[in-house]
Amino acid sequence: MQQTRDRAIGILDSGVGGLTVAREVMRQLPRETIYYVGDTKRCPYGPRSKEEVRKFTMGIVRFLMNHPIKAILIACNTATAAALDLVREQVDIPVLGVIDPGARAAIKATKNKTIGVIGTQGTIQSGAYEQALRKIHPDLTIHSLACPAFVPLVESGYRHTALADDIVADTLSPLRNTSMDTLILGCTHYPLLADSIRKAVSESVSIISSAEETAVELSTILQHQQLLSDQHSPKHRFFTTGSTESFSKIAEDWFGFPVKVEQVELYFPSVG
């Protein structure tokens, strides 16, 4: 019988963005198994209503709960903002989002207490980062900016082009006149645009990837709950609701090794 600690981490995202979190989990927690679901068919989540995002997120959670998992990681800022509380109510295993870890890392990094946040429309409009930041630290200046073009840019495979540099620089121009010393990439797709983002902001700005920080937080929670795996060769699985071909192409480019992708259909009973 499988020990609870040898079960997988269920990672979910609207598409391929959560692969940045998956890669960090593999790097920082190489003993852990990952079951990843990308809802590419319904991507992007950013412009959708909160209700719709909650419904889709719960559909993926139900799929994951039919597999041997010990924790859920919502590797999508939009879904975290809309549905983290709901998922926590519905399952009895640890559930992590990507917003609090990024907020915590930004608070650690900032010296002048001025923080920039970029994300999808859904994430920025929800005010989830402002809330997460101020809950912990009451005295911060926060500049938020929605970057609706970034996710399509990544999902369509244009991330290594000059076009990407131009769109990123243009989109981020409103942040250039602020005194932010720390910038949160408030969307898990954005680390895939890290080179373009680095060029577009001042060198002195600390760039916070929620991917890296969420892997640290996962490590912390697993350890405090005595759920760290001691396996040696975990067997990951990747699922997408869309094209397995374009998903595996982006995944292989990002991971640097071959990735077998399985296609799934999700079902969405109505949720509260």
Add this chain to the structure above:
Amino acid sequence: MQQTRDRAIGILDSGVGGLTVAREVMRQLPRETIYYVGDTKRCPYGPRSKEEVRKFTMGIVRFLMNHPIKAILIACNTATAAALDLVREQVDIPVLGVIDPGARAAIKATKNKTIGVIGTQGTIQSGAYEQALRKIHPDLTIHSLACPAFVPLVESGYRHTALADDIVADTLSPLRNTSMDTLILGCTHYPLLADSIRKAVSESVSIISSAEETAVELSTILQHQQLLSDQHSPKHRFFTTGSTESFSKIAEDWFGFPVKVEQVELYFPSVG
């Protein structure tokens, strides 16, 4: 009646070293109240037997448990290595040490999987960092070095001197021929020597302060247990078993504001 979440964080150390953790908790979690105990009278813990360190640590824990606290932070690597498990068994509130957060941050930071660890004799001999690192990541090269001169250097107030630079450079010389790209300051006193340490190692080495990382981990655990405070002006308290005068001098130098220090006697019933 006080809410659990408005209770203090109990921080304990063998002396003033844990003030580096206290300062990071104040900076990253400015809504939290701190009750700090420095066992200066019995400092340093580094060269003492495990049994003795466990006895002293439990003495401080008993003192703290008579105050309104919601979590205990063992801000001393030697005490964490010797007594973290024991304290966790004895109290029913969250207990954090400084070793796992530093290990996690080093795993995040390293690119070549080669990590240096410096600490007291007690910490290095215990192998606690190697164990913490390998538990999470099986495939690391680790170089450990005991630096017995560093704690007395800090506690005696010599940290800003040329003598400090010389002693630090000389002590760290065995690490200079390794390929470590990350160095864990495995003693909470060592951030007080950060300038000297920075000069003694290659610029490309990432220096990990367990102080900063432990504050992040405290934030994580408090949030996942719904114990984050929402107070605005926490009233910290500082206790020492030794001279209040030399303690407050070092504390004020490190914090940059006046610190009232109370003297306490601790009692040590025998422990298992």
